[in-house]
Amino acid sequence: MSCLTQVSVGETSPEAYFCESPVLPSDHVVELATVLGSTDLPPNALADVTGPTPNLLELVRVKTLLFLPVGWVPLIKDNGIHIGLCARSLTWIIQRSIYCSTDGTIVASVHGTDLPHNHPFLNNIQNLKPKPLSSNTVNDFVDTLVKIVNVFRRYEICSGVKKCQPAWKYGENCFVDQNNFKETRYQTTCRSNDCAMLVPSLVQQRCPNCSSLCRVLERRCKTMTCETPPKNKPQKDLKTPERDKRWKQSQKEMARIKMRNRRLREKIDKLLRTQSVFVDDELGEEMNMILNSETAQTKLTAIQKIFIEQQVKAAQQKNPRGMRWHPAMIRLALSIQMSSPQAYEELSGLLRLPSRRQLFNYSHILDSKGTLKRIFRRLGHLAPFRLLSQ
8 A cells, every 4th residue: 555645735825834734835736755654656756866856855845844843934946945934924924044055055044134154043053064965865955954943943033122212213323123024022123233133042132233222222212301411412412492491501600600700800809909018110010020920930949939929928918917828938937946046036027927926836736745754764773784884
């Protein structure tokens, strides 16, 4: 009894590819004798051939269909086998496909675009290249195709950036994917122009390029939804209400600065009227020449500049007690006082120097606790031994 089984199918809808038993989408009779292990083969069914023929490709297609998961369909085209994943919709859409030529060349595509040669998926199947198709390599060819499909199933479509929709139109190097291929992972998403399209299904939701785009869009969306825009945001990127608000804030800031300048100017005029020291024109010109000349600024040392500034400031004080002396002037006065009190008294008549009371406060900042009795007691014990040694 022959085990030859014939399956006759007509027009097949996309839903047929999701049934438990595979249905062959062809309009002619397909003989599955070799697949089912029949020994009563029709004439010339397995003719000895040296190269691939349509009969071999049809045989590969039939065998491959039996091992493919639901939704994957093999088709013969371009002298090779196309294995595509159909979308779960009434429309015939191939979401992802693998093309294998008769010489073993593999090309993978997603949404009608071929994957680049450096894609992780193609790197993972470098060791799974099929042998050239012939009558002796049909089974190996089919096994390799099924293994490649199983590896391909470990990858899922990159979901892109599904959030931050108000910022999509302001994103750079990206585009909006309207889900024309009926993916279930998203409805509408924003992708980077360099999107890898496929990512490991159990590891991540989006590719590295879309992850970088997500961070950019999140910052932009946060800026757009913020009530008060950042100060460094360009004027051209502001909306009309934000631009008016910033203009009003600038006007208030300018008015506040003008008021502060006016108050400082009035304070300076008051100080000049009450605490200034009037000098004749000749002396004033000489002092300005000394203090503001380039020679004085370059050749005077730091202590000399401080000394001149302190002398001018002390001369403008009505009450000498209100003078706050620079620490360098205090050190100079203490040095002169400790070296020669008489010289300090003579210089005080010529220059403006801190009073002796101020110097006393600085030199006696620590209170004296008297002599240390313990030290003198120790010295008293050591004195007899020194006398005996002499």
